Amino acid sequence: MTPSDPVIRLENVYTAYEGADRPTLTDISLSIGKGEFVVIGGPNGAGKTTLLETINGMLAITHGKAIVCGQDVRGDGVQVRCRVGYLLQNFAFDPLTPFTVEEVVLMGCYGTIGLFRKPRTEDYVEVKKALHLLGIEDLATRPIGQLSGGQQQKVLMAQNLARNPEVLLLDEPFSNLDMFAREEINRLLARLVGSGITVLIVSHAFDDLPDRPVRVVVMQEGKIVVSRECPPKEVEQVVRSAGKGALHA
Ligand SMILES: Nc1ncnc2c1ncn2[C@@H]1O[C@H](COP(=O)(O)OP(=O)(O)O)[C@@H](O)[C@H]1O
Numbered sequence: 001m002t003p004s005d006p007v008i009r010l011e012n013v014y015t016a017y018e019g020a021d022r023p024t025l026t027d028i029s030l031s032i033g034k035g036e037f038v039v040i041g042g043p044n045g046a047g048k049t050t051l052l053e054t055i056n057g058m059l060a061i062t063h064g065k066a067i068v069c070g071q072d073v074r075g076d077g078v079q080v081r082c083r084v085g086y087l088l089q090n091f092a093f094d095p096l097t098p099f100t101v102e103e104v105v106l107m108g109c110y111g112t113i114g115l116f117r118k119p120r121t122e123d124y125v126e127v128k129k130a131l132h133l134l135g136i137e138d139l140a141t142r143p144i145g146q147l148s149g150g151q152q153q154k155v156l157m158a159q160n161l162a163r164n165p166e167v168l169l170l171d172e173p174f175s176n177l178d179m180f181a182r183e184e185i186n187r188l189l190a191r192l193v194g195s196g197i198t199v200l201i202v203s204h205a206f207d208d209l210p211d212r213p214v215r216v217v218v219m220q221e222g223k224i225v226v227s228r229e230c231p232p233k234e235v236e237q238v239v240r241s242a243g244k245g246a247l248h249a
Pocket residue numbers: 017018020024042043044045046047048049050051
């Protein structure tokens with residue numbers, strides 16, 4: 001991969017869930033450069049989560065080409081997932097989950113540690129750094145299942161950062177967060193993007209976006225209907241206008 005190559009390149013991609021008789025995503029083409037901040041909008045069921053799962057190599061691509069971090073997603077999803085962080089939508093731990101926050105964050109390093117190797121000193125350093133970035137060092141020894149939804153979301157974000165991802169996929173990360181936590185996470189995202197990480201975020205909350213150009217991608221019925229760069233203040237308007245277009249179509 002040369003520096004000018006996009007970090008994510010999808011060409012005419014179709015994606016189908018197992019057992020489905022037709023593809024959920026149809027004819028998706030998207031090119032995202034290193035350090036871009038991408039906001040994905042669109043109504044429920046439009047295919048936003050499916051798009052993130054496609055980029056992360058979790059779904060069958062039935063047609064088209066998908067290259068992420070220089071790897072062919074159709075060929076080596078595992079290699080892609082080592083370099084991509086993915087925060088799932090609406091994920092919650094069972095109250096009896098037998099792991100502490102520190103252990104959950106350490107699991108983020110497994111892609112680089114290897115599943116059955118002992119964690120190295122540098123892995124614990126990454127864990128500490130990630131807990132610090134999210135401001136949750138004080139939760140390190142708490143059982144994960146006993147934390148609030150918002151606290152769990154921060155822990156999962158730390159878990160993703162602990163592996164030093166090149167790309168970060170965030171599926172509605174603000175859903176459980178109060179406004180202070182949202183502002184904090186947005187500030188953190190601005191720093192991550194500034195350091196060269198490519199961030200794709202599915203969200204319905206467009207306040208306090210990082211003060212930098214944003215690429216807005218709007219999805220409807222499994223297709224991308226808008227993909228363009230705009231200032232952060234205009235994101236909501238772009239998503240709204242695309243939605244109105246659909247209602248009147
Ligand atoms: N596991 C699944 N199996 C089959 N169809 C699914 C699955 N998950 C989602 N879908 C369907 O794919 C479409 C897009 O869903 P999704 O990507 O979750 O939408 P969004 O994230 O935009 O709300 C919806 O029609 C949904 O019903």
